[in-house]
Amino acid sequence: MLHLRIMNFPRDRQTVTGVLSISLLLLALFPSPSAASSLTLEWDSNPEADLAGYKVYYGTQSRDYGFVTDVGKVTQYMIGGLTAETRYYLALTAYDFSGNESDFSAEVSAVTGPGGSPTPISIGGDGGGCFIATAAYGSYLNPYVKILREFRDEFLLSNSLGRKFVHFYYQYSPRMANLIEKYAFSRFLTRQALLPVIGMSSLSLKTTTPQKLFLLPLFLVLIFATALRSYRRQT
Numbered sequence: 001m002l003h004l005r006i007m008n009f010p011r012d013r014q015t016v017t018g019v020l021s022i023s024l025l026l027l028a029l030f031p032s033p034s035a036a037s038s039l040t041l042e043w044d045s046n047p048e049a050d051l052a053g054y055k056v057y058y059g060t061q062s063r064d065y066g067f068v069t070d071v072g073k074v075t076q077y078m079i080g081g082l083t084a085e086t087r088y089y090l091a092l093t094a095y096d097f098s099g100n101e102s103d104f105s106a107e108v109s110a111v112t113g114p115g116g117s118p119t120p121i122s123i124g125g126d127g128g129g130c131f132i133a134t135a136a137y138g139s140y141l142n143p144y145v146k147i148l149r150e151f152r153d154e155f156l157l158s159n160s161l162g163r164k165f166v167h168f169y170y171q172y173s174p175r176m177a178n179l180i181e182k183y184a185f186s187r188f189l190t191r192q193a194l195l196p197v198i199g200m201s202s203l204s205l206k207t208t209t210p211q212k213l214f215l216l217p218l219f220l221v222l223i224f225a226t227a228l229r230s231y232r233r234q235t
Helices: 011-029 131-137 143-156 160-180 184-205 209-234
Strands: 037-043 051-059 067-072 076-082 087-096 108-111 119-123
Touching (some): 037 051, 051 076, 131 184, 143 184
Antiparallel strands (some): 037 076, 051 067
16 A cells, blocks of 8 residues: 655745745746857957947858947947857948948957857957968967968058958858868868968068068968968869
8 A cells, every 4th residue: 555645844844845846847847048158349440530330240140140239439349148159250330420331341250158258359450350260270369360460451451452362362261261160180281281371471570671572472482382282182
């Protein structure tokens, strides 16, 4: 024979037990969402006198931004309430007091952390990002990536031919970067291939104009040799 034993707790203990039971039931029925994450953006100020502010566009699809925030005339902003461990794509625009809005900056991307501390991401003055180097080194803020950005700003964005190259790079490099960052081995190979380019870029940034004119042909030969070596490895 089965006996049902009734536990006759004092009234206070019955109340506590009831509250705990209800709490456990609610947790089972409505599990708490995963901790939200955030991104902290920084960018260089636009020097135009009629600048009124900036807008930050972001989403989980490249060039398809589901969210936009008018952040005003600041150069740093934190986006909260993001899904943890998710890649977000971001772009920046500037607008003037008449409401005229600039084109999108070049797109940057970052993966949010597991929650808690915000993930930093920087948008340069031109708004661009070195996608392949960022994928290889794991961070837009990596010192080697910074060297490449500085080289781009000083040597490529300062002339029409260089700007065309940068535009071409921004158009096609995100797809390559997505493939590179998936595998540790591809990231390693890309880092090795980028080392000569980073070295020449660093020398170019720290030399005088006559020295730069001397280094430029060597730099072009080095780029060609690196591309040829990569092509031969693939074939």
